[in-house]
Amino acid sequence: MVAGVVVLAVVVVGLVIWNKSVNNATAGQNIPVVGTTLAPGVVEKRDGVVVTTGKPGASTTIDIYADFLCPICGEFQKTDSPQIEQQINAGTLQVRYHMVPLLNERSNPAGYSLDSANAALAAADAGKFTEFHDSLFAKQPEEGKRGYDKAQLIQLGKDMGITDPQFAATINAGTYNEQINAEYQKTLQDTNLRQDGGFGTPTVAVGGKAISRQEGWLTQLLASKQSS
Numbered sequence: 001m002v003a004g005v006v007v008l009a010v011v012v013v014g015l016v017i018w019n020k021s022v023n024n025a026t027a028g029q030n031i032p033v034v035g036t037t038l039a040p041g042v043v044e045k046r047d048g049v050v051v052t053t054g055k056p057g058a059s060t061t062i063d064i065y066a067d068f069l070c071p072i073c074g075e076f077q078k079t080d081s082p083q084i085e086q087q088i089n090a091g092t093l094q095v096r097y098h099m100v101p102l103l104n105e106r107s108n109p110a111g112y113s114l115d116s117a118n119a120a121l122a123a124a125d126a127g128k129f130t131e132f133h134d135s136l137f138a139k140q141p142e143e144g145k146r147g148y149d150k151a152q153l154i155q156l157g158k159d160m161g162i163t164d165p166q167f168a169a170t171i172n173a174g175t176y177n178e179q180i181n182a183e184y185q186k187t188l189q190d191t192n193l194r195q196d197g198g199f200g201t202p203t204v205a206v207g208g209k210a211i212s213r214q215e216g217w218l219t220q221l222l223a224s225k226q227s228s
Contacts, residue, residue: 023108023145031148031156034134039089046124049117049179053130054094060225065098065187065203068116068136069107069143076202076213077137083218085130092222097133101184102201103143112147115171117180119153122170126162135160
């Protein structure tokens with residue numbers, strides 16, 4: 001009987017240790033830098049809490065609403081971003097990126113969605129938005145578990161060559177947090193961005209209205225713009 005209790009205690013302790021290690025998998029880790037190359041003439045510009053990337057005069061503009069913690073957004077990044085960035089570089093597409101703190105309470109501790117959104121805007125100020133954006137999605141934390149803390153977000157910027165001290169100051173101060181939250185509330189109230197009864201991430205919108213992301217959606221959209 002005593003042996004059985006000891007074995008059970010060992011199992012329980014082992015599970016606690018394993019669960020803690022899984023929940024804290026991102027602790028102490030550097031976020032790998034994804035080398036994203038933008039073609040000459042591509043401009044990254046922050047306007048409030050929206051970052052526009054593309055060449056002036058692009059025939060098509062889309063809005064992408066995403067949360068850096070959202071697993072479906074992570075899948076969207078894997079499947080669709082290569083073509084999106086190819087069209088940005090080709091000069092046919094301009095993208096307005098909206099960082100949405102939809103899952104801000106779904107990290108442990110809470111707050112990663114907002115911290116990462118604010119950090120991405122700081123990266124945009126330093127001219128490194130796309131690289132920062134792609135790096136966060138490439139090594140995306142798991143929903144419900146630990147995200148990356150501010151020090152890790154700052155280190156990512158340093159690793160990709162951001163030297164301006166304002167970058168770290170913006171992240172530590174949460175400079176854009178209030179604006180991000182205010183814009184998020186407007187987004188939730190915008191009925192044109194709702195699909196299946198509500199707003200979710202990722203959402204792609206054209207002309208302010210959400211569109212379906214069926215297979216080949218971008219190819220079809222670009223073709224329709226060229227023929228019109």
